[in-house]
Amino acid sequence: MIIKKTTLYLALTLILIIVAGFFLLSKGSPAQNVTGNAGSGSVQKVVIGMKNLNYYPNTIKVNANQPVRISLDSSVTGCLRSFTIRDFGIAKYLKxxxxxxxxxxxxxxxxxxxCSMGMGTGTLVVE
Ligand SMILES: [Cu+2]
Structure with a gap:
């Protein structure tokens, strides 16, 4: 099968545009990942990822007096998997x-x- 060079370049350019567009769009996504119904006593599930060598989202808002469950998605690597919230006595390696x-x-x-070494940080807002 013979593909013209110009066709190939055109296809590559198109792919680049799509990839660039995807990254631009993903930047505009909300900075929150909390699911669960407020006030019902259900667990507030928070999934944190990693962006620019830090936790993302960087600010998490949760309700007081309602259980919070925090996990780290597969994008989180290295020592950032060692997760701590000192004020609540949390320190665990989330493998x-x-x-x-x-x-x-x-x-x-x-x-x-x-993280346990303080390289990655974020803010937990309890309201
Ligand atoms: Cu660290």
Whole structure:
């Protein structure tokens, strides 16, 4: 099968445009990943990923006095999988995306979450 060079370049350009568009669109996605119904006592599930060598989303909002379950998706690598929230006594190595930490924030406010070495950091807002 013979493909003209110009056709090939055209196809490559098209693919590049699609890939670039995908990245631009993904940047505009909401900075929140919390699911679960507020106020019903159900677990607030939070999935955190990784972008630019830090946690993403970087700010997580949860309700007070309702269990929070945080897991790290497969994009999170290295020491960022070692997840800590000092104010709530959380420190756990989340080996796989199925691993999680669970706690109930009983105090409202702004707290820091980080990897065990403090390279990756983020903010947990309890309201
Ligand atoms: Cu670290």
């Amino acid at each position: 796989t995306p199925d691993d999680y930490v669970e706690f109930t924030p009983t105090k409202k406010g702004t707290f820091r979450f980080a």
